[in-house]
Amino acid sequence: MFDAIVIGGSFAGLSAALQLARARQNVLVIDAGLPRNRFADEAHGFLGQDGRAPAAIMRDARHQLCRYPTAEILSGQVLGAQAVAGGFSLRLAGGGERPARRLILATGVADELPTVPGVRERWGSTVLHCPYCHGYEVRDQPLGVLAAHPMSPHQALLIPDWGPTTYFTQGEYDPEPTELLAFEARGVTVERTPVVELLGDAPALDGVRLADGRIVQVAALFTAPRTKPASPLAELLGCEHEDGPTGPYVKIDSWGATSVSGIWAAGDAATPMHNATLASAAGVLAGIGAHQAGVRSVTGE
Structure with missing residues (x-):
């Protein structure tokens, strides 16, 4: 069983996974390969990355993440998830399941143009x-x-x-x-x-x-199009949502924790403010929050 599975491999998801990998947690990123930013040739306003292609930024980030021995990346789509003893089980599109003690949803949103x-x-x-x-x-x-x-x-x-x-x-x-x-x-x-x-x-x-x-x-x-969750997983898992100016988003606390114990969310899926830097920062918080929650569960705090 993984300590954590991060669903979504863009700025938020990779940032969350990096914090967990550096905490020596066994972390798996499952990425469908359809980031919201795939339509943009360049990312801007992202410190140190201004003017680079989003795909290039994520390629470097994936390489850096995979240098940590406890981190893995799996290309695929998560079709379903359910709570099980000790955590959660994810059902993959290509067949098979992956178990984890904690989940981070970095599934993003889809634009309704x-x-x-x-x-x-x-x-x-x-x-x-x-x-x-x-x-x-x-x-x-x-x-x-x-x-x-x-x-x-x-x-x-x-x-x-x-x-x-x-x-x-x-x-x-x-x-x-x-x-x-x-x-x-x-x-x-x-x-x-x-x-x-x-x-x-x-x-x-x-x-x-x-x-x-x-x-x-x-x-x-x-134009600021209306948005909808790119994945139904948060709803399927029972996470509460809030209504934003362009559409619903997952309700979280200051560390990215959702209303469901053991599940965090980060990035565009969990905020009305959509921006690459903010998504990355939210991923950092969610990754740290998920790690510290795991420590508390062991120590009984």
Whole structure:
């Protein structure tokens, strides 16, 4: 039986596993190989890794983790999990089971992109979700914000620091009067006619076509899509969730512990704030928390 199994091998999962490996715990990372950041060519704002491809960062991290003799990485998908005597048992897609005393869920979220034609093929390139991650690379160009939920006006207020901004309400998410005053102060243009198509040779973006036929020039479009858990495991295991501005996430304490004893969660699956650095830091906390809980279980504290 492993001391811990980490489900998910991106920034949060690998960071958690590294702490456990350094604590000389037998830890297994099970990774389906579908990280949320696979659509981005570069990661930004990550200290020491700025401008590197996420795949390259994770490749190095996997290599560093596997130098520890008590760490393993398994490529595969976890289909089910259940509590058993002394811990948990995971059922794998390729058959077989893996037992562990403790679990760390770093399973991430999946983005539910707006259905406007042209969005999906530009996702991670010129259709972006985080200005702190990608805004600098599209600076000083006409930018847009495609509304997707009631928090979209807040995003539109941020973007002018990177370029002149148009907020597309999509006919649904009109700014409140106080937000309109803030838009005016920030120089944000409000366009209430819905965007029906993105234009240009993807992944480049030349502009957007509106429902009335007009074309508005934009070089990049920001949107904060709704999110859903990429894996049903947290729900299957009975972990409580909270509602965030873009979708549900696993409820955790300050060390990443979920509502279910023996289970921790980290990364995008367990926070409304989605960012590579924050995910890595959350993984560190969850890994340490899981180790210290194991010590307490042995000492009877």
